[in-house]
Amino acid sequence: MKDKPMTKTIKGIAAPLPLANVDTDVIMPKRFLITITREGLGNGTFADLRFDTAGGQRQEFILNKAPWTQASILVVGDNFGCGSSREHAVWGLRQLGIDACIGTGFAGIFYDNARKNGLALPVVSPSTRDALLQFASDACGGEISIDLEKRTIAAGKLSEPFEMDDATQTSLIRGRDDTLDSLDYAGAIRDFEAGLNNEMRVSVLK
Amino acid sequence: MNRTLYDKLVDAHKVCDLPDGDMLIYVDFHIMNEYTSPQAFSGLDTKGLDVWRPEAHLAVVDHVNATRSSEPHDAASKLLIDNLQANCTKHGIAFYGLGDPRQGIEHVVVPEQGLVAPGMLIACGDSHTTTYGAYGALGFGIGTSEVEHVLATQTLRYKRMKTMRVTLNGETAPGVTAKDIIMKVVQVVGAGGANGFAVEFAGSAIRGLDMAGRMTVCNMAVELGARAALIAADDITERALQGHHHSGHCAFESETWVSDSEAVFDKEFTIAGAEIEPLITWGTSPDQSVPITANVPSKKNFVSPKAKAALERALQYMGLTEGQPAQSIKIDTAFIGSCTNSRIEDLREAAKILDGRKVADGVEAIVVPGSAMTRIKAEAEGLRAIFEAAGFEWRPEAGCSMCLAMNDDIAMDGERVASSTNRNFEGRQGRGARTHLMSPAMVAAAAVTGHLADVRDFK
Numbered sequence: 001m002k003d004k005p006m007t008k009t010i011k012g013i014a015a016p017l018p019l020a021n022v023d024t025d026v027i028m029p030k031r032f033l034i035t036i037t038r039e040g041l042g043n044g045t046f047a048d049l050r051f052d053t054a055g056g057q058r059q060e061f062i063l064n065k066a067p068w069t070q071a072s073i074l075v076v077g078d079n080f081g082c083g084s085s086r087e088h089a090v091w092g093l094r095q096l097g098i099d100a101c102i103g104t105g106f107a108g109i110f111y112d113n114a115r116k117n118g119l120a121l122p123v124v125s126p127s128t129r130d131a132l133l134q135f136a137s138d139a140c141g142g143e144i145s146i147d148l149e150k151r152t153i154a155a156g157k158l159s160e161p162f163e164m165d166d167a168t169q170t171s172l173i174r175g176r177d178d179t180l181d182s183l184d185y186a187g188a189i190r191d192f193e194a195g196l197n198n199e200m201r202v203s204v205l206k
Numbered sequence: 207m208n209r210t211l212y213d214k215l216v217d218a219h220k221v222c223d224l225p226d227g228d229m230l231i232y233v234d235f236h237i238m239n240e241y242t243s244p245q246a247f248s249g250l251d252t253k254g255l256d257v258w259r260p261e262a263h264l265a266v267v268d269h270v271n272a273t274r275s276s277e278p279h280d281a282a283s284k285l286l287i288d289n290l291q292a293n294c295t296k297h298g299i300a301f302y303g304l305g306d307p308r309q310g311i312e313h314v315v316v317p318e319q320g321l322v323a324p325g326m327l328i329a330c331g332d333s334h335t336t337t338y339g340a341y342g343a344l345g346f347g348i349g350t351s352e353v354e355h356v357l358a359t360q361t362l363r364y365k366r367m368k369t370m371r372v373t374l375n376g377e378t379a380p381g382v383t384a385k386d387i388i389m390k391v392v393q394v395v396g397a398g399g400a401n402g403f404a405v406e407f408a409g410s411a412i413r414g415l416d417m418a419g420r421m422t423v424c425n426m427a428v429e430l431g432a433r434a435a436l437i438a439a440d441d442i443t444e445r446a447l448q449g450h451h452h453s454g455h456c457a458f459e460s461e462t463w464v465s466d467s468e469a470v471f472d473k474e475f476t477i478a479g480a481e482i483e484p485l486i487t488w489g490t491s492p493d494q495s496v497p498i499t500a501n502v503p504s505k506k507n508f509v510s511p512k513a514k515a516a517l518e519r520a521l522q523y524m525g526l527t528e529g530q531p532a533q534s535i536k537i538d539t540a541f542i543g544s545c546t547n548s549r550i551e552d553l554r555e556a557a558k559i560l561d562g563r564k565v566a567d568g569v570e571a572i573v574v575p576g577s578a579m580t581r582i583k584a585e586a587e588g589l590r591a592i593f594e595a596a597g598f599e600w601r602p603e604a605g606c607s608m609c610l611a612m613n614d615d616i617a618m619d620g621e622r623v624a625s626s627t628n629r630n631f632e633g634r635q636g637r638g639a640r641t642h643l644m645s646p647a648m649v650a651a652a653a654v655t656g657h658l659a660d661v662r663d664f665k
Contacts, residue, residue: 186359
């Protein structure tokens with residue numbers, strides 16, 4: 001089965017996380033990376049922000065405060081997800097119940113990883129982002145709604161467009177498996193390889 | 207004739223367009239490590255898929271291994287290492303594990319083994335795969351789902367990026383290294399300034415760099431958000447390739463791997479090489495840097511409340527006072543290593559500073575050569591003797607070590623590290639650890655003085 005249920009709208013409580021350059025080391029500290037599975041990463045997500053060194057909750061962190069303990073959307077600062085390629089950061093966000101991060105721009109590898117795991121990353125203008133940050137701070141549990149088909153975000157009286165490339169949009173709505181989809185093009189890949197001369201075919205010494 | 211080098215590389219590897227706007231691009235060579243590949247292999251298993259072309263992949267152990275010994279330091283890291291080896295054996299993939307004379311940090315090993323050449327497309331589950339742009343090859347980091355994709359199909363889904371050119375004119379002054387050049391670029395363009403762009407580095411200050419320097423520049427280009435970094439192939443590239451081809455392969459000579467003279471870039475930056483000084487980072491993002499002769503910024507340097515708050519947060523984490531002179535920052539630890547700066551050329555530069563000097567009292571100094579081959583070469587040149595006489599701990603095994611602290615080299619809460627690495631993020635080198643990025647020679651200078659110091663003061 002390549003096709004999964006379609007996701008056209010993402011709706012939920014949004015938490016403001018205005019810091020710029022939140023990197024994947026902060027999203028998923030390295031001590032949670034020593035694993036061969038994708039599971040069990042929810043507790044690692046933002047671990048150093050959520051928990052103190054004794055393991056107690058840091059009350060000042062937004063996701064530890066009601067109503068944002070229920071947040072499924074984050075409104076984030078510039079360049080969210082920069083740094084390491086670790087997909088564990090995205091897996092962890094998903095396991096924490098996050099369905100979307102709204103920001104002005106995301107690091108490239110993080111953006112691609114997000115798409116593969118059904119995490120939507122709508123890109124908005126700085127003024128829209130700031131308005132959504134304000135909404136998320138003030139609304140006390142008010143929901144943000146992201147329409148993936150129309151590429152719009154609704155929050156209270158706000159209704160703003162967002163940017164998302166077509167392939168990512170399709171991928172998020174269909175929830176497809178890229179690997180299986182791409183194997184439909186096996187013939188084209190073989191044709192391409194047939195055009196390579198021997199010197200262009202890497203063969204790594206064992 | 208108006209194509210950029212980036213566009214030539216993408217065009218040469220395009221398999222076909224896809225209906226949703228992406229394309230499939232062909233990956234000539236793919237590198238794996240032990241921590242971003244396990245779930246890719248289990249994905250193949252779940253879907254019942256084989257590896258499309260096993261000989262086009264190389265797996266290297268580098269991120270989690272101890273560098274004090276060739277034995278894993280704990281059961282969890284052993285599990286990752288053994289898992290990679292088992293997956294490689296099962297699928298017939300080359301594996302350079304602990305104890306293999308070719309083992310080391312992936313981006314140090316690949317050029318050493320002659321596995322990169324102009325015109326290639328190289329992917330790896332590591333963001334610093336931009337390194338290969340130094341050879342006029344298109345290298346970029348991918349996530350684990352994409353590792354699975356390239357294992358199963360030898361391709362990736364790809365969207366063409368915008369292009370940026372950063373031109374570094376003139377020459378840099380003595381004491382200014384490739385590390386300072388790229389740290390300056392990150393400072394000017396900003397930590398996310400090149401998100402969505404492939405960046406080509408040009409200009410005489412780039413042309414004047416050797417391959418090690420070019421690799422340092424392209425390696426850290428990801429810190430400005432560049433998914434790919436490129437430097438046009440030239441005579442220096444050609445010389446580096448001679449006698450260096452892995453089993454006679456990797457001759458991608460069907461194109462000239464330079465941007466056409468009429469090529470237009472979507473964005474351009476120009477920096478005068480002469481204006482670059484040795485830099486250190488003071489904050490928790492790689493673009494938060496100042497010249498070693500300057501002071502840590504003050505709130506009065508910033509206008510927006512957001513910027514003032516960011517400064518305050520970074521200073522608090524770093525345990526610094528606004529306006530404090532950079533050279534007054536005392537260090538606990540000096541670390542030379544990482545895919546950015548652990549090559550033989552880097553070790554030579556640091557050794558020049560350390561020769562006849564001693565590490566300051568109370569400073570722990572560690573050097574981790576980037577690969578087993580680099581270590582052996584350095585030992586033969588007498589560099590190990592210089593480092594050890596100065597009081598540096600010379601690690602017998604290669605790996606990423608304290609750059610990201612996934613092994614047992616973890617800086618303590620509040621520990622301040624002068625580091626030749628690439629990221630000064632909160633918690634990068636250990637929870638609460640404070641990282642200052644700089645060139646390997648500057649790390650050596652900090653080690654012997656006990657505080658951040660100007661390498662140009664050392665004769």
